[in-house]
Amino acid sequence: MSRALSRAATTGLTGLATAAVTIGLTVVVTAGPAFAENPLGNSEGADPGKGLGTAAALLLYVALPLLALALIATVVLLPGVRAHRYRPSKAWNASPVWFAGPPEPVAAVQAAQLGDVVRGGASGGW
């Protein structure tokens, strides 16, 4: 029982060691060219230049993203900008609008006389 356990441990350790050596070697070997002497002079990155500075870094990585977030949120949430969408399942509470209706709609409707007229048309629901 304990022998089987130790064998398993040994196998695991061997695997771990192999992995570590392989990864380490790969990194060192592939990074080799970076240390090579450049006959053409310094390549990019050799002269990093001035640092960004705390204020500029805050502006670039904190203030600007927050500003963009606020801008997008405003555009999305603004009632006038958002598309007016009618939802058939919801109640309709907006006040009625009569296009090319009578000048005084309420008075006209109250005074309306159906008369002896046959009206045509069609009905529908959804």
Add this chain to the structure above:
Amino acid sequence: MEAGSTGDDASRTVVTGSRSEGLSVAQQERIEHAVATCRAQNGLDVSVLVGDLVLDDLAGFRAGAETLHAALGPRSHSAVLLVVAPGQRRVEVVTGPAARRRVPDRVAALAVLSMTTAFAGGDLAGGVLDGLRQISQAAGAGPAFVLPAAGPGTEVATHH
């Protein structure tokens, strides 16, 4: 029969429960433009009411729409009225006796069909425009009709 004024102005941001927004200004302008075009190019007096009717029973919807048509006064004889009740999910096309010759019931039924299809998909303004287009195409060309008094796009609620 009275067109109901149960809600606030669409431009006001008062939120009460599951309040739906009314037609946007742009949508109202498009409908207004389509109505005016139909008057000018087809000579057909078209009127559109978007809003729920104050009714005890939805069975009286047709009668309510006919009353609204009668409210157009002397115009009504040759006028076409579209009543769209978004909350009650009913649409009605009412034609006066003279208008019926240019817009037969068969055409009105087709317009209603395309309108209900758009409305069921949530496209209120598009459906109204579709219906107007079908009706004006069926009516054909005619001498321009001039609206007697002021006011395309009257907010019913503002008149008391």
